[in-house]
Amino acid sequence: MILIGQYDSPFVRRVAVALRLYGFDYEHRPWSVFGDAEKIAAINPLRRVPTLVTDDGEALLESGAILDWLDDLAGPDRGLIARTGVERRQALKVQALATGLADKAVSLVYERAIHQRSTPVWVERCRAQIAGVLDALEADRAGRSGDWWFGAGIGHADIAVGCVLRFVGEAHADLLDAERWPALTAHAARCEALPVFQAVSKPFSVTLPPTG
Numbered sequence: 001m002i003l004i005g006q007y008d009s010p011f012v013r014r015v016a017v018a019l020r021l022y023g024f025d026y027e028h029r030p031w032s033v034f035g036d037a038e039k040i041a042a043i044n045p046l047r048r049v050p051t052l053v054t055d056d057g058e059a060l061l062e063s064g065a066i067l068d069w070l071d072d073l074a075g076p077d078r079g080l081i082a083r084t085g086v087e088r089r090q091a092l093k094v095q096a097l098a099t100g101l102a103d104k105a106v107s108l109v110y111e112r113a114i115h116q117r118s119t120p121v122w123v124e125r126c127r128a129q130i131a132g133v134l135d136a137l138e139a140d141r142a143g144r145s146g147d148w149w150f151g152a153g154i155g156h157a158d159i160a161v162g163c164v165l166r167f168v169g170e171a172h173a174d175l176l177d178a179e180r181w182p183a184l185t186a187h188a189a190r191c192e193a194l195p196v197f198q199a200v201s202k203p204f205s206v207t208l209p210p211t212g
Contacts, residue, residue: 001026004040005033005049007202008170010102010163011063012050016200017159018067022074026052030202063099067156080155087150091157094140094149098160101133105168105175127175130168134181137161142183147190154194162191170204 003019003026005012019026031040037047043059044051052060052069060066071079082088104126111123141149141161149157165188169176178185191197 001055002029002053003027004029004031004043004051004053006030007200008167008204009049010160010167011099013163013166013200014156014159015050015052015063015066015070017163017196018070018080018156020196020199021080021154022070022078024070024073064095080153080159081157082150091150091155094137094157095160097133097137098157098164101130101137102164102167104129104133105164105171109171130172130175134176134184138181138184141187154191158187158191162188162197166192166201167204 001019001024003012003016007013007016007030016026016028031049033040033047033049040049040051041047043053044061046061048061050063050066052066054060054069060069067080071081074080076083081091108123108126111119144150146152148154149161161184165176165184169188176185192201
């Protein structure tokens with residue numbers, strides 16, 4: 001398998017963590033959606049990451065769809081999410097909140113670093129959405145007593161939240177308040193302490209397309 005994308009993306013990173021937890025070997029190509037856009041386009045016409053190329057040459061797109069395929073490949077006894085029922089539905093909701101938060105955080109990066117403008121109403125809307133999601137995730141996490149969101153072992157929900165918190169903390173440090181969201185702060189620290197998270201870590205940076 002080949003995983004395309006840089007580890008400072010919370011979407012790429014969540015896939016990489018899952019690959020390693022499942023024990024799947026893969027080649028990593030840390031291509032940038034800007035600096036390496038043409039190389040990505042040859043595999044994924046959306047020019048987005050993560051893209052996962054299977055051993056038979058099929059390109060899988062979007063982190064949720066990639067993880068669904070990996071779950072199927074790993075088998076039901078090793079899945080990082082419940083197969084059915086309330087727990088699965090709740091885990092999918094946590095993941096949806098985390099990836100939605102990531103979308104908004106990435107959009108703010110584009111506004112600041114790429115568009116080189118600021119639309120106050122839109123920026124404040126994104127910031128309010130981010131804060132609202134963090135409030136919702138904090139309330140959910142604080143209501144659970146275990147080390148991980150659902151049960152004794154780490155799952156996709158834990159990974160998604162851990163990855164997005166790292167991204168927001170580096171890309172928008174002013175948006176994270178450890179005193180306001182202590183359960184999430186502790187969750188992020190627990191994730192980052194794991195060797196698998198440390199193995200797929202890259203400080204956030206923006207690689208802009210060449211100009212002139």
